Amino acid sequence: MTTEIEIKxxxxxxxxxxxxxxxxxxxxxxxxxVLTQNREAGYTTTLKLMQIMHEKGLVARDTSSKTHIYKxxxxxxxxxxxxxxxxxxxxxxGSASRMVMQALGNHKASKEELxxxxxxxxxxxxx
Amino acid sequence: MTTEIEIKxxxxxxxxxxxxxxxxxxxxxxxxxVLTQNREAGYTTTLKLMQIMHEKGLVARDTSSKTHIYKxxxxxxxxxxxxxxxxxxxxxxGSASRMVMQALGNHKASKEELxxxxxxxxxxxxx
DNA sequence: ATAAATCTACGAATGTATTCGTACAATGCA
DNA sequence: TGCATTGTACGAATACATTCGTAGATTTAT
Numbered sequence: 001m002t003t004e005i006e007i008k009x010x011x012x013x014x015x016x017x018x019x020x021x022x023x024x025x026x027x028x029x030x031x032x033x034v035l036t037q038n039r040e041a042g043y044t045t046t047l048k049l050m051q052i053m054h055e056k057g058l059v060a061r062d063t064s065s066k067t068h069i070y071k072x073x074x075x076x077x078x079x080x081x082x083x084x085x086x087x088x089x090x091x092x093x094g095s096a097s098r099m100v101m102q103a104l105g106n107h108k109a110s111k112e113e114l115x116x117x118x119x120x121x122x123x124x125x126x127x
Numbered sequence: 128m129t130t131e132i133e134i135k136x137x138x139x140x141x142x143x144x145x146x147x148x149x150x151x152x153x154x155x156x157x158x159x160x161v162l163t164q165n166r167e168a169g170y171t172t173t174l175k176l177m178q179i180m181h182e183k184g185l186v187a188r189d190t191s192s193k194t195h196i197y198k199x200x201x202x203x204x205x206x207x208x209x210x211x212x213x214x215x216x217x218x219x220x221g222s223a224s225r226m227v228m229q230a231l232g233n234h235k236a237s238k239e240e241l242x243x244x245x246x247x248x249x250x251x252x253x254x
Numbered sequence: 255a256t257a258a259a260t261c262t263a264c265g266a267a268t269g270t271a272t273t274c275g276t277a278c279a280a281t282g283c284a
Numbered sequence: 285t286g287c288a289t290t291g292t293a294c295g296a297a298t299a300c301a302t303t304c305g306t307a308g309a310t311t312t313a314t
Contacts, residue, residue, distance in 0.1 A: 011217060014217050014218060015217070018217075077229075079218075080219065080226075081229060083214065083218050084218075084230045087210065087211070087214055088230065090141050090142070091145075091207055091211075092207065093145060096230050096231060096240065097243055099230060100231065100244055101244065101247050102204075102211050103211045103223050104223060104251065113224035114224075114251060116224055117227055117228065118245065118248055121241055124241060
């Protein structure tokens with residue numbers, strides 16, 4: 001039996017995690033700059049969020065120089081996995097396929113994406 | 128341009144919505160009974176939640192008799208759609224196909240489900 | 255008719271997310 | 285050197301979700 005870990009980043013934390021997953025090592029300012037491309041936010045707000053994420057163990061930070069360097073501690077795949085599973089249960093009564101169809105019906109994937117998914121499905125079937 | 132509506136039920140509200148989507152017309156007790164099959168909750172807690180949902184316009188209620196009758200006001204499809212889209216953006220950087228693969232890789236769909244999805248994909252391609 | 259059960263309304267406590275102001279230290283530059 | 289800039293720490297305000305106790309009305313059963 002594996003140890004149960006609660007992976008439950010808030011929405012703001014997820015925004016930041018996505019940036020950290022992308023860019024590996026970031027200062028608060030790095031993150032803040034990306035964040036404010038989309039929406040308004042004060043610098044100390046971003047700072048505070050990242051400090052809280054550190055308390056929670058979502059990120060690690062290197063404090064050896066004045067400007068701290070952050071990186072994600074939680075695994076991208078595992079986190080995504082966890083969140084998708086929760087949504088399947090919470091919103092789709094446990095039916096993965098229903099969610100998949102809902103996602104594809106709406107979100108207009110490109111032909112390449114659709115082909116990739118088909119390929120993936122074939123691989124799954126032949127295992 | 129369509130009117131922008133914020134669909135953002137909380138987790139508890141989603142639990143209740145799922146019950147209402149399933150059973151159409153419910154009393155608080157009906158909902159409460161289903162709810163407490165899984166977890167602990169006081170009756171007035173469920174009541175309060177449903178009252179708040181009413182304030183928010185998530186549900187309608189018939190108060191003509193002492194025991195009120197509730198039904199969902201928000202559409203199941205639309206709500207699911209909205210939540211899936213948000214997750215794709217929040218967690219998968221906007222890539223629907225990534226989420227789909229994550230969902231299928233984990234949540235072990237049955238052969239029937241996989242076939243249904245393939246069929247669905249073919250239909251999408253041929254449109 | 256009276257007591258028990260069932261229901262709604264309401265307020266309050268608790269927990270957590272989010273936002274930002276202020277203080278103060280370190281750094282960079284004129 | 286002295287001032288502006290950039291950074292962290294911290295506390296506090298606000299908002300919202302969640303939980304439940306209590307009061308009072310209505311219904312049901314004895």
